[in-house]
Amino acid sequence: MAEARPVPDRAAWRLAALAALALLCVAAFMSIGLRGNLLFVLELRAMRLASLIEVAVAVALATVLFQTVTANRILTPSIMGLDSLYLLCQTVLVFVFGGFGFANLDARLKFGGEIALMVGFSLALFMPMLRSRIDVMLLLLTGVVLGLLFRSLSSLLARMIDPNDFALLQGASFADFNTVRADLVAAGGVVIGVGALLAWRYRHVLDVMGLAPDTAVGLGVSWSRAAAAALLLVASLVAVSTALVGPIYLFGLLVVAIAERIVDTRRHAVLLPAAILVAVVTLVGGQTVFQHVVKGQSALSVVIEFAGGLLFLLMLLNGRRP
């Protein structure tokens, strides 16, 4: 908060460098290996770029907010069980409609339904917290247990479906950054844009929330209401990003830890843009490398989750900040 100090200046420089790097990645993504019908290729790439940036923004914001509310830096929002709910949802759809029916579902309807289901689930989970002061940790544990339940239900259903359908389902249960969902990009963009604006508007309140619940109340922040609102925003962001590309587990942890290392502060005015920029660099830059250097030999999501997992272990072993 003390903005008169030289330290935030250093953070500002690092932020600017990150922004330049992100722009570089975007430029590379758009321009490397252009061939054929330029207009068509550029339009296609712009669409994919938009969806990648949307996912980057959603995951980065969701993870920062989630870590602030839970006062825990090795958590990611996937602990709330939203991804298991998404998986269950896919399994039920395949189970009911079969592989062919699943592939031919109206994408927009499915997208809207999934988001509504996930946000509704989070509302049901957080509503009690609005009314009385329930411990956030208890809430998270409830999320973990329900997530387990959803997961077991999906594996039960998965045993009963046709092997071909199962292969299809398997594809749907990993994040896929290659498929373009042009029809969903606009709808997702609205939700994520509003979420980003809200987070930015309340960045100072988020700083206060990061202190501790009692301290925040003492400084005039209504903790239970603010925490519930923040968690609801997290749920909406995770829901949109999951519906766009599929479940992501450790990507958020990875980018927020890297961003915090770079700017060396938890102040949201700096950390939020930093985390978003790191996420954009990782996703857009990574996708460019995978398309043109590795030539699609492997999946970016797998590599990111692998790196995130390694980092998670490191953070656990260190027992403190990375």
Added chain:
Amino acid sequence: MIEIERVSLQLQGAQILHDISLTLPKGGVTALVGPNGAGKSSLLSLIARLSPLQTGSIRIDGMPVDATPGSVLARRIAILRQDNAVASRLRVAELVGFGRFPHSRGRLDAKERALVAEAIARFDLTDLADRYLDTLSGGQRQRALVAMAYCQGTDYLMLDEPLNNLDMRYGRELMGTLRRLADGDGRSILIVLHDINHAAAYADRIVAMRCGRVVAVGTAAEIIDADLLERVFGFRMRVESIGGRRVVLHHR
């Protein structure tokens, strides 16, 4: 003025506070004393709306604490709790700056920054201003937290055992600072104290509590009495008069 009317508190079946009614006039230093488990911190939490009120009412300058918006109260009362697990990756100056949040909503202009600098200087933190909290000793961190509560600039300042972790010099300095805040700036200080001698030396008013009830309210001369203290703390201690001041010899 803080008006507490018929306040009781139950936590998981245990009765913490029994039907407390108490009026504390504005101004001066009020000390809450009593043995462990007397309900001092619970009462302070209720007054500062950190815990929800179950029965009864508490009004600060006529504002009911359970119905007044938290942001309004934050400009009237500041509270420092006993156990403060504050995020450690913060600099001292940043932490103290958070005290201005109720007024600035996070935007620190020159005037606000001057107030932060004044608080840092007043609590002898100038040399530590750029240090991270997790590099400080317990006493230094405690001083930074008190500076943040002070920086909130409220009429009422409530501190739960602020002498924790402070050495004799800083303990004495803190009590002296609080005394000056009450005398010079007209602030009302409400403070939970363990050391009865600190209460006797600095407080205008002492509220003695035991088992969730208020046993006695009065000036140091009225409260520092061997019989009364035995009723509050449950053992006999010697009370002497040294240079006209009452001193309790409770050590042995």
